Amino acid sequence: MAVRVFDTRSRTKRKLETIEDGKVGLYACGITPYSPSHIGHARQAISFDIIVRWLRKSGFDVSYITNFTDVDDKIIAVANEEGVDFLEVANRNISDYFESMDALNVIRADAYPRVTETIPEIIEMVETLIEKGHAYLAEDGVYFEIDTSPEKYGQLTGQTLEMVRSGAGGRVDKTGSGKRDHRDFALWKMAKPGEPFWESPWGEGRPGWHIECSAMSLKHLGERFDIHGGGSDLLFPHHEAEIFQSECCLGHDPVVQYWIHNGMINIDGEKMSKSLGNFWTISEALENVDPLVLRYTLINAPYRQPVDFNQVMIDDSESHHNRLVTCYGEGLSKHGSGEWSNFPDLVEAAKRLEEGMNDDFNTRIALVEVQVVSKWLRGLLNSGSRSNEISGAVGWISEFAGDVLGLLPTKEKALARMESHESVKDEVAPKVGNLLAERESARKSKDWGRADEIRDELAGMGVIVEDGPNGATWRIE
RNA sequence: GCACGAGUGGCAGAGCAGCUAUGCAAUGGACUGCAGAUCCAUGGACCCGGGUGCAAAUCCCGGCUCGUGCUCCA
Numbered sequence: 001m002a003v004r005v006f007d008t009r010s011r012t013k014r015k016l017e018t019i020e021d022g023k024v025g026l027y028a029c030g031i032t033p034y035s036p037s038h039i040g041h042a043r044q045a046i047s048f049d050i051i052v053r054w055l056r057k058s059g060f061d062v063s064y065i066t067n068f069t070d071v072d073d074k075i076i077a078v079a080n081e082e083g084v085d086f087l088e089v090a091n092r093n094i095s096d097y098f099e100s101m102d103a104l105n106v107i108r109a110d111a112y113p114r115v116t117e118t119i120p121e122i123i124e125m126v127e128t129l130i131e132k133g134h135a136y137l138a139e140d141g142v143y144f145e146i147d148t149s150p151e152k153y154g155q156l157t158g159q160t161l162e163m164v165r166s167g168a169g170g171r172v173d174k175t176g177s178g179k180r181d182h183r184d185f186a187l188w189k190m191a192k193p194g195e196p197f198w199e200s201p202w203g204e205g206r207p208g209w210h211i212e213c214s215a216m217s218l219k220h221l222g223e224r225f226d227i228h229g230g231g232s233d234l235l236f237p238h239h240e241a242e243i244f245q246s247e248c249c250l251g252h253d254p255v256v257q258y259w260i261h262n263g264m265i266n267i268d269g270e271k272m273s274k275s276l277g278n279f280w281t282i283s284e285a286l287e288n289v290d291p292l293v294l295r296y297t298l299i300n301a302p303y304r305q306p307v308d309f310n311q312v313m314i315d316d317s318e319s320h321h322n323r324l325v326t327c328y329g330e331g332l333s334k335h336g337s338g339e340w341s342n343f344p345d346l347v348e349a350a351k352r353l354e355e356g357m358n359d360d361f362n363t364r365i366a367l368v369e370v371q372v373v374s375k376w377l378r379g380l381l382n383s384g385s386r387s388n389e390i391s392g393a394v395g396w397i398s399e400f401a402g403d404v405l406g407l408l409p410t411k412e413k414a415l416a417r418m419e420s421h422e423s424v425k426d427e428v429a430p431k432v433g434n435l436l437a438e439r440e441s442a443r444k445s446k447d448w449g450r451a452d453e454i455r456d457e458l459a460g461m462g463v464i465v466e467d468g469p470n471g472a473t474w475r476i477e
Numbered sequence: 478g479c480a481c482g483a484g485u486g487g488c489a490g491a492g493c494a495g496c497u498a499u500g501c502a503a504u505g506g507a508c509u510g511c512a513g514a515u516c517c518a519u520g521g522a523c524c525c526g527g528g529u530g531c532a533a534a535u536c537c538c539g540g541c542u543c544g545u546g547c548u549c550c551a
Contacts, residue, residue: 008481011481011482028551029551030551031550031551032549032550032551037551038551039551040550040551041551042551043551044551045551047551072549073549074549074550154480156481157480157481157546157547158480158481159479159480159481159546159547160479160480209549230551231550231551232481232482232545232546232551233545233546233550233551234550234551235481235545235546236480236481236546236547237546237547237548238550261551262551263482263544263545263551264544264545264550264551265551266544269543269544271544271545273550300489300490301489301490302490304482305483305490306482306483306544306545308489312488313488313489316488316489316501316502319501320500320501352499356491362490362491364489364490364491365490365491365499367489367490367500368489368490368491368498368499368500369499369500370500371499371500371501372499372500375500378515379515379516382514382515382516383515443510446510448510448511451510451511452510452511452512455512464513464514465512465513466512466513466514466515467509467510467511467512467513467514468508468509468514468515469508469509473514
C-alpha cells in the first residue's frame with residue numbers, strides 16, 4: 001500500500017515516490033538552542049519521529065537528519081547576558097533537548113549536524129552563489145539577491161514579489177543593512193565587536209539564518225532529496241530562502257521533492273507565546289504530565305492540524321493512555337505477546353490503522369484503532385479466557401501502539417510495573433483479606449455504613465474494591 | 478491589509494457526492510445495598526446565504542469566524 005504525503009508546495013496529497021527506490025532522505029529543521037525546549041519543539045520532533053517510524057515500517061530505508069542552529073543572534077544575546085561563551089549556552093540547551101526527547105520516546109535521528117561544524121560547506125555555498133551572480137557583497141555582509149530568480153518567490157506561501165514589495169513598506173530602513181532590496185536576505189553576516197566569528201573570503205563573520213539548512217541538507221542528503229520538513233512557522237521566510245539558495249546554488253529544481261510542515265500548538269485556544277504567559281517548556285510540562293501521556297496528547301490530532309493543549313485534552317489523554325498501558329501490561333504478564341494475524345478483528349483494525357497512517361500519517365485514526373483494540377482486550381481480560389486472543393491483542397498493541405506510535409513503556413518496564421503491583425499486592429493482601437472479610441460480614445448484616453467505611457479505608461491504602469456477582473474483588477490503584 | 482489553511486454532534490476527529498465513521502463523554506437498561514467495573518441499547522452534527530446535480534458535510538460563488546505567516550520562532 002502506498003504512502004501518501006501532503007506536500008506544502010503543491011498543496012495536495014501525493015503518493016510518495018522517492019528518488020531512489022526504497023530509500024528516503026528526510027531533513028527536518030531542528031531547534032535554535034537559545035533556551036530550554038518547549039512543547040512546540042516536542043510536537044515537531046514527535047511528528048517527524050512517527051513519520052520516520054512509519055516510513056521504516058513501510059519498508060523504506062530512511063536517512064533522517066535534523067539540525068541544531070547553534071549560533072545565532074539570540075544565543076549570542078543570552079551568552080552575553082550571562083557572560084559565557086555562546087557554545088556553552090547552545091550545548092546546555094542541546095542537552096536539555098536530548099533529555100526531553102529521550103523521555104518522550106523520540107528515536108534519535110541519524111545525524112544532528114550543527115552550524116558550527118558546517119562552516120566550510122556554508123562558505124563554499126555562499127561563494128558559489130556569488131559566482132553565479134545570485135549574491136552580492138555589501139558592507140555588513142553577503143546577501144542573496146531575490147531579483148535574480150523572482151520566479152521562485154512564494155512557492156510555499158503563495159505570496160508574490162509584488163505583494164511583499166508593497167506590503168513591507170519602511171522595513172528596508174529598519175534593517176539598516178546594505179541590502180539592495182528589503183526582501184534580500186543575509187547569507188553571511190560580518191562580525192560585530194564581541195561576536196563569535198569565522199574567517200571567510202569576505203572577512204570575519206558568521207552564517208546568516210537559512211543558509212545553514214541548505215548546506216547541511218546538501219552535505220548529508222545530497223543535491224536532491226525526498227522530504228524536507230519543519231514547523232509551519234518556518235514556511236516563510238526560512239524555507240523559501242532555502243529554496244532560493246539550494247536551487248540557485250545547485251542549478252536545478254526542485255532540490256526537495258516534498259515539503260511537509262507540522263502545525264502549531266495553541267494553549268486553551270490561544271497561540272502559545274511567552275508574552276501571553278502560557279508558555280510551557282517540556283520539562284515544565286513533564287512535572288505534571290507523564291512523558292508518554294504528553295506524547296499521546298500531541299499526536300491526538302494529525303500532525304498538520306493545530307493542537308489545542310489544555311487540561312481537558314491532557315486528562316483525556318491520561319485516562320486513555322492509562323487504560324492502554326494497563327490492559328497491555330496485564331495481558332503481557334498473564335499471556336505474553338503473540339501473533340495477531342489469526343484474528344479477524346485485529347486484522348481489520350490493523351488494516352484501518354494502516355490506511356490512516358498511509359494517508360499522510362493520520363495518527364488520530366491510528367489512535368482510534370488502538371482504543372478499539374484496547375477495548376477488545378479489556379473485554380477478553382475480564383472474561384478471563386481465550387489466552388491466544390489475549391496474547392494476539394497484546395502483540396497487536398505492542399506493534400502499533402508501541403513500535404509505530406511510541407506510546408508504550410518498554411516490555412521490561414510494563415512487566416516491572418505489573419510486578420511491583422504484584423509485590424504491593426502481596427504485601428497488603430493479608431490486611432486487605434481481613435478487612436474484606438469484616439466488610440463481608442457487615443454487608444451480610446446490612447451494615448452499609450460500616451461496609452462503606454471499610455471500603456474508604458481500603459481506598460486510602462490505594463486498594464480499589466469492586467463487588468461482583470461472585471463476591472468482592474480488589475486491585476491496586 | 479495581503480497570503481495560506483481550517484470551520485462536522487459535549488470533546489477529539491473521519492468523511493473527498495448517495496451507504497451506522499470511530500473513540501471518549503452523555504442518556505436509558507442489565508447487574509449492584511450504594512459505588513465501581515462490565516455488558517446491552519439510544520440520542521445527537523455538518524458556520525451562514527446562494528448555485529449546480531436525481532442526490533452536497535462533500536463541487537462552485539459570496540459572506541462570517543478562527544488559526545498561522547508577512548519581523549526572531551517547531
